[in-house]
Amino acid sequence: MPASPAVTAALLSWYDRHRRALPWRAVGGAEPDPYAVWLSEVMLQQTTVAAVKGFYARFLALWPDVAALAAAPREAVLKEWAGLGYYARARNLHDCAAAVVERHGGRFPRTETELRALPGIGDYTAAAVAAIAFGEVATVVDGNVERVMTRLHAVETPVPAARPEIRRLTAALVPRARPGDFAQATMDLGATICTPRSPACAICPLTASCAARAAGTQALYPRKLPRKAVPRRFGAMAVVERADGAVLVRTRPSKGLLGGMTEFFGSDWGPAAPAASEMAEASGAALERVGQVEHVFTHFALTLDVYRGRSRSGAAPEGCRWVGPAQLAREPIPNAFAKVWDAAAGGTASAVVPVAADGLGLVGLE
């Protein structure tokens, strides 16, 4: 399949002048570190560059290579991932590191097929690591590439049904010489020029070849089917203290929503929040309601009534445990529950632990 020299050349030329400087990118033609490429690609799944940068730096400092990450305790990996979202990625990341050590002697395999067989590596990440880290001629298709290609060719089929067509269109443009740069160029273009809203067509290197631009319809692509409305659920969560200042927590089931993460004592989530008396009885504590927090997950919104109080007996309800401040700081607490902590701590001046605001919450636990 012959490449399209004009579009590919224009894109690579633009990339050579305007590529973004990102921490995980090798500089000056240096060899990319496959571990760094893989780690960044997993973190970047459905996640913005801005959100990833701090997490990436901390992971690389704590675990500089795949063997170090494989040897880390699972709880430590989850704790460092807390706040980044999609926690199955953290579990798969850890499993993948172990698999690379066990199956491949601690070196990432270089082919798309071998990479694809590892935990947490799907079609996109396998192609991206193969192309960027190893120079394999792989077709990398992410959300940016979809947007660029559907505009370039005015693809009328909505995604995800258009994926096979988008893949063919992309594959026809991949150069044998610089497949990794081509992939990153297309993604950089999608992130900075061919953006979802208000694309900067006037300064786009592909504007002369773009079918949507010629028709003035660039904003219509990629075509998408309407989504369903997100339902709302209600529940309650309580920050319960023991006399010595320990707090009641429990670990969520290892799979599913926020799998393996730590939560405070709480109710199930459903059409209505439980009554205050119900929460008090189940927790064995005298509770006061201190507020409400709102959190929007991908497919539902959650409203939690927040309670705070002191245990009467010091007994932990079934499945719960007491943790002191030092241990609490090591717990993997997702942002949804960090909001609960903040609301409980901010409820009165006599909050157990002072809370500052650093944008990540839980500063009072450090």
Place this chain on the structure above:
DNA sequence: TACTCGTGGCC
């Protein structure tokens, strides 16, 4: 195929 699975920023 269609659903599950976080979070923050944007307009």
Place this chain on the structure above:
DNA sequence: TGGCCAAGAGT
């Protein structure tokens, strides 16, 4: 304010 969006994977 709320819907949309972001370098997707697993089931």
